[in-house]
Structures are given as C-alpha cells and as structure tokens.
Amino acid sequence: MESKVFYYARVSSREQNLDRQLEAFRKLGALEREIICDKDSGKDLQRTGYQALKNAMLRSGDTLVVKSLDRLSRNKTDIKNELQYFKENNIRLKVMDLPTTMMELPEGQEWVFEMVNAILIEVLGTIAEQERKTIQKRQREGIDAAKRKGKHLGRPKAELPDGYELVLSDWKSGKIRTKEAMEELGMRKSTFYRCVRTLGD
Numbered sequence: 302m303e304s305k306v307f308y309y310a311r312v313s314s315r316e317q318n319l320d321r322q323l324e325a326f327r328k329l330g331a332l333e334r335e336i337i338c339d340k341d342s343g344k345d346l347q348r349t350g351y352q353a354l355k356n357a358m359l360r361s362g363d364t365l366v367v368k369s370l371d372r373l374s375r376n377k378t379d380i381k382n383e384l385q386y387f388k389e390n391n392i393r394l395k396v397m398d399l400p401t402t403m404m405e406l407p408e409g410q411e412w413v414f415e416m417v418n419a420i421l422i423e424v425l426g427t428i429a430e431q432e433r434k435t436i437q438k439r440q441r442e443g444i445d446a447a448k449r450k451g452k453h454l455g456r457p458k459a460e461l462p463d464g465y466e467l468v469l470s471d472w473k474s475g476k477i478r479t480k481e482a483m484e485e486l487g488m489r490k491s492t493f494y495r496c497v498r499t500l501g502d
Contacts (some may be wrong), residue, residue, distance in 0.1 A: 304362040307353060308336045311372045316339045322368045325397055329366065340397040347384070363393040370421075384421055386396035461496065462486045467496070 308331045310322035319338055326336055337358070339350040346352070351373075359365060365375055365387070376379050387394050396402045401417050465486060472482040483493045 302360070302362075304364065305360070306331075306335060306364045306366060307354060308357060308366045309338075309341045309351065309372060310336060310368065311341065311343065311348070311351070312338075314341050322372070325368055326366065329397075331366075331496075340382070343371060343373075345376060346374055346379055355386075359392050364393040364395060366395040366397065368396075370396055388419075462488070465496070 308326040308329075310326070312319055312322075313456045317340070319340075323338075337350045337354045339348040341348040354365075370380055373383055382438065383392065386392075394402065399417075399421075404413070433496060468477070468482050468485050471477045472479065477485070479490075479493070486493065488496070
C-alpha cells in the first residue's frame with residue numbers, strides 16, 4: 302500500500318484562524334483533503350480531528366506534518382507519548398519548526414530520524430518530569446508558608462450570621478421550620494446543615 306502524507310493544523314479557539322499553518326502546508330504541496338484541522342485547546346488530545354487522524358487515517362509508513370510540536374499538544378507528557386506512538390507504529394513525524402525532521406535522506410539512513418525522535422522523546426520526558434517536580438516543590442513551599450503564617454488550608458470555615466444561636470435554638474425546639482430558619486439566616490440548605498454539623502452544636 303502506498304504511503305500517504307497528512308497535515309495537522311490546530312488553533313485553540315474558534316476566534317483564531319488557521320491561515321498561517323495552512324499556507325505553510327500548501328507551500329509543501331499539501332492538498333486540501335490531506336489537511337486535518339481542529340479549533341480546540343491543546344491541553345489534551347481529545348480533539349475530533351486529531352482522533353480521527355490518529356485512529357482512522359494514519360497507517361504504518363505514513364507521514365504526519367505539523368507546523369510545530371505544540372500543535373500536537375501543549376502538554377509535554379502527551380507530546381512524548383505521541384512521539385513514542387508514532388515511532389512504534391512506523392509513522393514519520395515532520396515538524397516544520399524543527400528542520401532536522403524535514404530532511405529527506407537516502408534509503409537505509411532512516412536511523413537518523415529514529416535518533417532525532419529518540420532525542421525529542423528523552424528531552425521532552427526530562428522537561429515534563431522536571432516541571433512536575435517544580436510544581437510539587439512550589440505546592441509544598443506554599444503550604445509550608447501558609448502554615449507558618451497560621452492560615453487555614455482547605456475549604457474556608459463558614460462564618461456564623463448574627464442571631465445564629467437563637468435561630469438554631471428555635472429550630473431545634475421545633476418553634477420554626479428549616480425553611481424559616483434558612484430564610485432568617487440568609488443561608489442555603491447545604492450551608493445551613495454544614496453549620497449545624499460542624500459549628501452549631
């Protein structure tokens with residue numbers, strides 16, 4: 302079966318346009334039917350066009366062209382996983398902003414592309430891991446700083462409205478109904494019962 306070339310373009314919202322990416326693809330000789338587009342966030346891979354491209358169109362031996370790696374995803378872990386997927390399924394990825402991936406090499410030198418892919422996977426994996434560690438470190442530092450200042454962490458405690466004790470007493474004794482108690486205190490049902498459980502007894 303003859304190998305095919307597909308082109309993938311993405312912008313994050315419907316207000317943005319794809320013109321720059323599409324023009325770049327056309328300069329490479331792309332046909333309209335070979336271009337798949339999404340107007341969706343790059344935070345994950347659950348995009349209609351990309352999922353159709355990956356699961357129904359790309360086959361072993363095919364080539365996928367993108368303008369830059371972040372068009373695949375802005376999540377470096379996802380990028381790393383996709384690069385690994387392409388490698389395992391014999392799909393060549395060309396990234397226009399990474400000229401090394403665009404080179405045409407004589408038959409038998411495919412190892413160069415494998416080397417480039419391996420380097421990208423390793424680098425992106427290292428970056429993703431470092432980012433995770435940095436985020437965890439900042440979270441720990443933030444929690445420690447808050448504790449030193451005596452700040453309460455987690456859900457803020459509800460403040461008792463004026464007259465809470467009197468209304469609660471009337472409610473417990475059956476003088477007023479729950480709806481009346483909530484209206485008197487200006488509380489929603491969930492807040493009222495949370496206060497009863499945690500603050501009112």
